[in-house]
Amino acid sequence: MITRISQIVPDKIRYKNLCNYKNQFKSVIKICDPEFFQIASVPLVKIFALKLLIIEDEQGLRESIEDYFNGDGNICETAANFQTAVAKVSLYRYDCILLDITLPGGSGMAVLDTLKQNNYPDGVLIISAKNSLDDRLKGLNLGADDYLVKPFHLSELKARVSAIIRRKTFNGSNQLVFNEISIDLLAKEVKVGQLSVKLTRKEYALLLYFIANKGKVVSKNAIAEHLWGDGMDMADNFDFIYSHIKNIRKKLVEAGSRDYIQAAYGMGYKFS
C-alpha cells in the first residue's frame, strides 16, 4: 500500500511546488486507512529511495560519497564539472544535491543560482573547502539548505543530507521511526514503543546521528566531531564517547528496545 502511495503522487506534483505537494499529499493520506499516518512516517522516507546528485570535481571524494550513499536503494548521480552539473540540474530533480563550490568551468554558486531561479525545490548541501563566514552566508542566502566544510566524515554528510530531506519532505513536523524507536523531532522526544526515554541533549543528537547512518560503521572521530565540534581537540582520548554510548544503550534497552549499537573493532560503532 505504501509503495502505491508514492506512485500515486505524480512527479510533477512531487516537485513543482513544495506547498502544493504537501496539500496533495495530505489529501492522498485522507483517503487512505486512518491508521496510516501513524505507521507510515518512516517507511515513507524509505520508499522515496533517495535520488542524489553529487557535484564534486575530486574523483576520490566523489567516489567515496557515491559509495557511501549507494545501497538502501538510493540512486546517486554524479557530475564532475560545471557544465555537466548545470545540464543535470536543469533536466532532473533530486532529493538532495551535494554541491562543491570550486568546480572546473564555473562556480557552484552559479549552479545554486540556476536552481533557485527556476524555483526547483531540490535540497542543496554545499560542500566546500572554504570555511569562511562570508561564503557560508552567501551560500545559505542563495538558498542552500546547509553548508559542510571539507574535510568531513561521510557519516556527518549522511546525517546532514538526512536532515535536509526530512525537513524538505515533512516540513520538519515529523516523527522519525526506527523499528520500535520513535522520535518526535519537534519535541525532541524519544519513545520505545509507548515508553518515553529521557535522553540528554548529546545522547539525543547521537541517536539521530546513528539512525541517519544506520548499517554503517561510524568512527569515534566522526562521533566526537559531530557532538563536540571542531573545537574539541582531544584526539588522544575517546573514553568519554564510550561512556556516552554506554548510557544510550542502557536507557534504550531498559525501555525495551533491542540493542542496536554495536562496537565495531574498536574503531567506532554501528547502528543496525
Place this chain on the structure above:
Amino acid sequence: MKLRARYNYVNLVTTIVVLLFTGIVYYQAISWILTNQKDKDLKVEENEIFDYVNLNHHLPQTFESNDQQITFTSAPPGSVKREFINTMYFRKWDEDRQRRHHPRGMGKYEIGRALVSSVAVGDQFYKILIVESRVETEDLIRLIFTITIGVILLLLVVLLITNRFILNRLWQPFYNIMKELRLFRLADNRDIPKVDTNIDEFSELNAAVTDMAGRAKLDYTDLKIFTENASHELLTPIAVINSKLDSLIQTENFSERQSKLLTDLYDAVSRLNRLNQSLLLLAKIENRLLHEQAKINLKGLIEEKLNQFEEIFQEKNIKVKAILTDKEIHVNPYLAEVLLNNLVNNAIRHNYKNGEIVIGLTNEELVVQNTGDEPELNSKKIFTRFHKSSRSEGSGLGLTISKQICESHSFSLEYTFTGIYHTFTVKFSI
C-alpha cells in the same frame, strides 16, 4: 652622537686648525717681509756710512733718532762678522715726552733689528752697530693675531646659529622618513608616504625606503598567500583520505591488528586536519580576512562552552568553578569561539584527574586558570608557533592563534603562574 654634533665637532676642529695654520703662515710671511724691509733700511744706512767714510776718511758723527741708533766701536780687524740680528736696545725718551710721562728713568728697552758691520778708517778698524726699532712690526703682528682670533670666534657663533636654525630644518625630511619607518608595519595596509623635499639625498632615501617597504610587503603578502594556498590545497587530499577511511571501515571483518592500524590512521588524519585548519585560520587572522564583528555576550558563550565540555570534565573528574558577570564585547563571533575553545581545551588537556579549572569573567578581563602537572611555563615562548610541551598532543598553534585573535581585537593575552594555577588572562580594551 648626533650627526649634527659630530659634524659640528669636525667642522670646528678643522676650522680652528686651518685658521691657526693660516695665522702662523700669515705671521711668518708678514714678519719676513717686514724684516726684509728693515734690513734694506739698515743696508742703506750702512752704505751711507761707507760712502761718508770713503769721502771724508773719518767716521760720521753718531746721531740718534727715535727709531734709529748708530754706534761705532773700535775693534781688532777681522773680528767682526757682518750679520743681521734681532736685539734689544735702550731707547731714550724724547725730552718733552719724558717730562710729561716718565719723570723717572731715561727711557726703556725696546726690541729692534740690528746690522753688525765693520769699517776701516785709515788703519783704524771699527765695528758698526745700526739698530732700528721693531715695535711697529710687532704691533702689526699682534693686530693680525687679534683679527685671526676674532674670525675664529665669529665662525663659532655662525656655526652655532647655522646648526641651531638651519641644520635642523635641513634634516627635517630625514626625521620625517624616520618617523614613517618607525610606524611601518608589514601587516598594515599603510604605505610610506612621499616626503616633501627638494634635497636629492633625501628624495633618494625616501624613494629607496618606499621601494623597500613595497617589496617587503609584497614578499610578506606572497608568503601569507602561500601559507593560505598551501593549507587550502591540502584540504582536498585530507578530505579524500578521510572519506576513503570512512569507506574502508564499512568493509567488514577486520582483525584486531588492522583495526588498531585504522584507528591510528584516523587519529593521524584528524590531527593533520586540525593542524591544517589552524594554519589556515592563522593565515586568515593575519590577513585580516575575518573582519565581520558582532556584539557577543561572552557570559552566554562561556556557559555554552562549559556545557559542551561537560562530559569531558566529568570523564577527568575536573571541578569547574565559573564566576561570570555579564560582559558584551565586539568581536568576530567565530574567533571568539575559537579563543574560548583554545583556552578551555588547554585548561583540560594540561590538567590532571580530579584537577580544577577556574574561569572568571569581569568587565575588564577574562581569566582561565587550571591546575596542571607542569611547572611554570616560559611565558615568552608559549605563544610562538609550534612551541609545545613534550607531553602535549595539540598542534602547538592554539596559543599562537589565541594571541593573534586577542591582538587583532586589541586585547592582551598574558600568562602567569601562581604556584598552583596556570593562568591565562585576556584583558579587554576599554
